[in-house]
Amino acid sequence: MITAYPEKNAFGAKLNSLVSPSRPVQTAEKLFGRDKELERIDRAFFAEGRHIFIYGSRGVGKSSLAAAAANQQQSADANYIDVSCSRDATLASIVANIAQTALGQNLLQNKSSTTSFGASLSVVTASHTVNSAAPVIASAIRTLPDAVEVLRQAAETHSKNPVVVLDEFNLLADAAERTAFSDLLKILGDKKVGLRFIFTGVAESLNELLGANESAYRQLETIELPKLAYQARMDIVQDVADGLGVSVDRDFIIRIASISDGFPYYVHLLTEKLMWRVFDDQEIIDEANDDHFEEAVKDAIETIAAQLKRPYELALRQRSGDIEPVIWATADGDVLARFVDEMYQSYQRIMEQLDEAPLDRKTFMSRLQTLRKETSGGILVRDIKPGLYTYREKMLRGYVRLQAEANHIRLPGDVSYTPERQVIRAPSRASTGFHGPSTPKGFRFRGEKKPSSRS
Numbered sequence: 001m002i003t004a005y006p007e008k009n010a011f012g013a014k015l016n017s018l019v020s021p022s023r024p025v026q027t028a029e030k031l032f033g034r035d036k037e038l039e040r041i042d043r044a045f046f047a048e049g050r051h052i053f054i055y056g057s058r059g060v061g062k063s064s065l066a067a068a069a070a071n072q073q074q075s076a077d078a079n080y081i082d083v084s085c086s087r088d089a090t091l092a093s094i095v096a097n098i099a100q101t102a103l104g105q106n107l108l109q110n111k112s113s114t115t116s117f118g119a120s121l122s123v124v125t126a127s128h129t130v131n132s133a134a135p136v137i138a139s140a141i142r143t144l145p146d147a148v149e150v151l152r153q154a155a156e157t158h159s160k161n162p163v164v165v166l167d168e169f170n171l172l173a174d175a176a177e178r179t180a181f182s183d184l185l186k187i188l189g190d191k192k193v194g195l196r197f198i199f200t201g202v203a204e205s206l207n208e209l210l211g212a213n214e215s216a217y218r219q220l221e222t223i224e225l226p227k228l229a230y231q232a233r234m235d236i237v238q239d240v241a242d243g244l245g246v247s248v249d250r251d252f253i254i255r256i257a258s259i260s261d262g263f264p265y266y267v268h269l270l271t272e273k274l275m276w277r278v279f280d281d282q283e284i285i286d287e288a289n290d291d292h293f294e295e296a297v298k299d300a301i302e303t304i305a306a307q308l309k310r311p312y313e314l315a316l317r318q319r320s321g322d323i324e325p326v327i328w329a330t331a332d333g334d335v336l337a338r339f340v341d342e343m344y345q346s347y348q349r350i351m352e353q354l355d356e357a358p359l360d361r362k363t364f365m366s367r368l369q370t371l372r373k374e375t376s377g378g379i380l381v382r383d384i385k386p387g388l389y390t391y392r393e394k395m396l397r398g399y400v401r402l403q404a405e406a407n408h409i410r411l412p413g414d415v416s417y418t419p420e421r422q423v424i425r426a427p428s429r430a431s432t433g434f435h436g437p438s439t440p441k442g443f444r445f446r447g448e449k450k451p452s453s454r455s
């Protein structure tokens, strides 16, 4: 039970305002651990003609950073322009979408527009055609200068300081269309069109998206978004707990932070499920306990999209029947790319917790090879460096860690967060329920003082 929100509707609404596992964060206030990136974007926008490109793994928080930054940078006279890419998009169709959005907002706000989109585009200024304006505009854009002209007028119509978020640029399948964007940015700069772009894209390197074309990068401030830092993960949980007046033990907060593998999606999801479990409890008041946590982990697993879990389930279909602890071992520790020996050590310690005999190294190795096969989910791929393996879909790692937790396995790599516990053997499953590590060094919880700079 939750004292402040005893009634389900009020509780649900409040919770929903605090967690957002399935939509990007919109404001800097709810964006944890990205101050450095927000500041970089702020500074970059002082330079005329500069745009932002945020790239990184799926689910790491690119759209959230883009939205929060856009809300900060967009002038108060309008909402920023939000457009997404799709597989069949072209530069012309995207520019047309931007124009339609800009124009639509303008008409909604009943501003009188003194500009028209040129002779061939004036048709769209009639409000009844705005919703279907994009194809008309797109067909009128035949050259880059056409696109620039449309954007100029869109910018002037839209607001004092217009910002465009162009999300999921990687979906734009045609490489030539992607390259055309860098040429477009250059002309926008030359022609002093006051429109700022924030791009996001799933990629490990920008080369994947923009090719090796040097000049493409001159107009761009590129931000590679790393996993969310430990402190920020914990702050998200604490923020939700505070918002509802629920106390969550530091052990749970650490465990959520650690399971999430730095993907804020899992932090939101687990926290959301945990809060519902506290809400459901008739006896325990305003406090999360072990049972709530255990149920929340299961609830989270149930909720996760089939698409994301599929590789895990495919891998489990292997005949050998001994592969699950091998998969958990691959997801141990904080570092994505791991050597076979490291994974084998994790595996041995997991088997100790299970009180079962481990596979020998050679068999373990052959199971790892199985995990690389497409028919078994293709979970692992070789890293660039020889002997290193990494996850094909980085976000799956968090799911694997959640599965380990649901099976009462404490991934041994996580124990080493605690300096004083580094030498401790992973506890056996029989002797423990969960034993969370104590606060990782340097991390703070509510009510704890910031450590002085000398300590």
Ligand SMILES: Nc1ncnc2c1ncn2[C@@H]1O[C@H](COP(=O)(O)OP(=O)(O)O)[C@@H](O)[C@H]1O
Residues within 6 Å of the ligand: 020, 021, 022, 023, 024, 025, 030, 031, 032, 033, 034, 057, 058, 059, 060, 061, 062, 063, 064, 065, 228, 236, 263, 264, 265, 268
């Ligand atoms: N810095 C952050 N602080 C709090 N929550 C975040 C943060 N970044 C992302 N999230 C949450 O994580 C989830 C995934 O973020 P999103 O921005 O959609 O990732 P991406 O665009 O990289 O796939 C969303 O539910 C969002 O609410």
Ligand SMILES: [Mg+2]
Residues within 6 Å of the ligand: 059, 062, 063, 064, 167, 168, 200
């Ligand atoms: Mg996104």
